[in-house]
Amino acid sequence: MNQAHRHAGVLLHPTSLPGKGGSGSFGQAAHDWLDLLGRHRIGVWQLLPLAPPDGTGSPYSSPSGSALNPWLLDGERLRQEGFLEPHDLEALPGAAMAAGPMDLSVVAARSTALGEALARRWGAQPAEQQRAFARWRRSQRRWLPDHALFMVIRRLQGGQPWWQWPAPLAQRQRRALARIATERADWLLQEQLLQWQLQRQWQLLRRQASQAGVQLLGDLPFYVAHDSADVWAHRSLFSLRSDGSLTAQSGVPPDYFSATGQLWGTPVYRWPRHLLSGFSWWLARLQRQFELFDQLRLDHFRALESFWSVPGDALTAENGSWRWFPGWPLLALLWLRRGRHLPLIAEDLGVITPAVEALRDGFGLPGMKILQFAFDGDSTNPYLPANIRGRRWVVYTGTHDNATSVGWWQSLGDDARQRLAEAVGAPITAPAWQLLELALASPADLAVVPLQDLLELDDRARFNTPGTSSGNWTWRLQQPVASLDGALQGYGAMAASYGRAASAGELN
Secondary structure (H helix, E strand, O other), rough: HHHHHHHEEOOOOOHHHHOOOOOOOOOOHHHHHHHHHHHHOOOEEOOOOOOOOOOOOOOOOOOOOOOOHHHHHHHHHHHHHHOHHHHHHHHHOOOOOOOOOOHHHHHHHHHHHHHHHHHHHHOOOHHHHHHHHHHHHOOOOOOOOHHHHHHHHHHHHOOHHHHHHHHHOOOHHHHHHHHHHHHHEEEEEEEEHHHHHHHHHHHHHHHHHHHHHHHEEEEEEOOOOOOOOHHHHHHHHHEEEOOOOOOEEEEEOOOOOOOEEEEEEOOEOOOHHHHHHOOOOHHHHHHHHHHHOEEEEEEHHHOEEEEEEEOOOOOOOOOOOEEEHHHHHHHHHHHOOOOOOOOEOOOOOOOOOOOOOOHHHOOOEEEEEEEEHHOOOOOOOOOOOOHOOOOOOOEEEEOOOOHHHHHHHHHOOHHHHHHHHHHOOOOOOOHHHHHHHHHHHHOEEEEEEHHHOOOOOOHHHHOOOOOOOOOOOOOOOOOOHHHHHHHHHHHOOOOOHHEEEOOOOOOO
């Protein structure tokens, strides 16, 4: 990214877009959103993982890291293209839902019904479409068959995790899987059609983004969920016992924020096996994401240097140990494959060691700065705008895991409020926009703001609160996309102004 053309981005997950069906989608609102970003020269749309979410709605713990979330499929476009009839849409659960937060049970039922409707009408589709579908299935054979089988068996087993399935299915015995493929061919077709249509709709958005000069910034969790097609289909690559239980699990050690650390419950990798395979699973996983996005934020980047491994039966993360991760050879292989360029952003928040910084800087990867973390009174705080050095950063007001900036401001004590006012150089009257102005005034190549901050929303619009299990991931925009024009115009104009100042050498 070029500092003379200071990049500005907005963080917004597509489930938060308005529209019918109970969830935002890849439909017209998403196209309108991209049109607004392009018109106001906001060059980056940052999204959370597009993978199917878990039962709480989190896209960071997905049953499949390569699939797309069926909640995002736009039924109206399917009707326009002849894949569905109008009464198919009218019969969908939540068909009339347009406002309010997502109801997870409704949107899950809707996606199942969409798959059933697509399969029901598939036999009447033109031969050209059927050939296109067959070609696409062949192109996705590294992940699609496992994903479809996993989702079908999970449905047959009432949502039970794979290690509790009957042994022939949990162990992927060929005869048992072949029986499922024969007896539930209709369900397999539903899963595959859902993914094909999602891919088609996303590629339309990708083309529009490219034409509008907007880069799509995705998000890749470092670990994959224990109960996922990825682990079920590649058990030897993960720290599991023969019964599927965890030998070792992921987390982070105790720190200032948690006396017992954080226990994530995802299996850690058996790195010797990944090394012996030339990282084939990891490279395929990353290649799939680069088919979807222009850039990726790699979550928990520090684990590429070393990771906290906790015994699989532990109840807290206290009794873990640091284990080495072969991040250098993995990134070097990817660097060579990508033409000596890595379109990655390192999520390097928290306690980062010199070895992690060397790995990040050795491959020229941008790190992250969160301004909400800056005003604790420590003059050496690395998130303070005055302490940000160099261009290779992405500066955020906050992320999806933070309070909104208005909510954050409302929670601050008087001392922290005074420190923010001193950094801004003015009384705080619009905390979200003034924090954003600090981000744009930094030397960082990219500033990103959650949409909630552009709209100056309080914590009723917060997207996720880490450590809680309910009320997350469901926030939706309660107004038409067109009504955002003024906020995006103001942001684009501010970013352009700071870009001109950077070009003239007026910013440090």
